[in-house]
Amino acid sequence: MARVPVIAGNWKMYKTIGDSVDFIKKLIPLVETSQPKVYLAVPFTALKAAADAAKGSKVVIGAQNMNDATEGAFTGEIAGKMLVDAGAQFVILGHSERRQLFKETNEIINKKIKRALSVKLQPILCVGETLQERENGKMEEVLQEQLSKSLDGILSAQLTTMIIAYEPVWAIGTGKTSTPEDAQAMHHFCREFIAKTWGKETADQIIIQYGGSVKPENVKSLMEQPDIDGVLVGGASLSLESFVKIVNYSSD
Ligand code: PGA
Numbered sequence: 001m002a003r004v005p006v007i008a009g010n011w012k013m014y015k016t017i018g019d020s021v022d023f024i025k026k027l028i029p030l031v032e033t034s035q036p037k038v039y040l041a042v043p044f045t046a047l048k049a050a051a052d053a054a055k056g057s058k059v060v061i062g063a064q065n066m067n068d069a070t071e072g073a074f075t076g077e078i079a080g081k082m083l084v085d086a087g088a089q090f091v092i093l094g095h096s097e098r099r100q101l102f103k104e105t106n107e108i109i110n111k112k113i114k115r116a117l118s119v120k121l122q123p124i125l126c127v128g129e130t131l132q133e134r135e136n137g138k139m140e141e142v143l144q145e146q147l148s149k150s151l152d153g154i155l156s157a158q159l160t161t162m163i164i165a166y167e168p169v170w171a172i173g174t175g176k177t178s179t180p181e182d183a184q185a186m187h188h189f190c191r192e193f194i195a196k197t198w199g200k201e202t203a204d205q206i207i208i209q210y211g212g213s214v215k216p217e218n219v220k221s222l223m224e225q226p227d228i229d230g231v232l233v234g235g236a237s238l239s240l241e242s243f244v245k246i247v248n249y250s251s252d
Contacts, residue, residue, distance in 0.1 A: 051087020171212025
């Protein structure tokens with residue numbers, strides 16, 4: 001079964017409700033016939049309006065984080081079922097900014113993934129090494145640990161509904177991108193690890209995205225790699241023009 005690529009924008013802490021709706025209304029006709037699936041992870045406050053604006057189109061709206069509990073006295077937190085209620089269909093979990101700035105561990109991310117799956121939200125699990133880990137030659141070790149701990153107890157049938165995003169931390173928001181060959185090698189490593197742990201069929205089905213300074217200029221060479229099934233785009237997803245170019249990379 002061929003893997004349908006997924007191109008996702010991660011707006012991080014940018015855009016008001018008005019900006020989001022305006023962007024989505026303009027985006028819809030420009031990506032209608034594109035081959036990849038189109039996802040947008042918007043701020044919590046814009047979720048409902050974004051999901052309403054995207055209704056009936058190919059644009060899929062999701063969130064950037066959630067709490068692992070069903071509900072409770074957790075001031076300021078948001079539960080998975082609230083995201084679903086607001087119209088989210090997916091959620092980014094374990095982004096390196098969450099890991100580094102908000103001290104999220106693989107164990108917490110594992111709980112979040114399980115909760116997301118239980119409310120039928122599709123998790124996008126982010127993994128990736130820091131510059132120091134890369135310089136010490138620890139990339140594979142780090143990826144293996146992140147994958148095995150974050151995905152502990154996840155069944156094959158659940159894993160195939162998820163997306164993995166390989167995002168080397170040193171490439172996020174820095175303008176530095178992996179070379180396509182290097183990104184391919186890391187993606188291949190992730191897929192092989194999944195094959196060893198959950199079986200080849202699962203590994204063949206799962207979407208593995210690349211993230212880290214993806215731009216209209218480099219998306220094609222990344223997407224041509226056999227194990228790269230999509231991209232997770234931060235900065236370049238904030239501009240309609242560059243995001244549309246990225247989604248429609250193959251028609252350039
Ligand atoms: P970037 O961010 O494209 O701005 O490097 C990617 C991400 O954080 O997912």
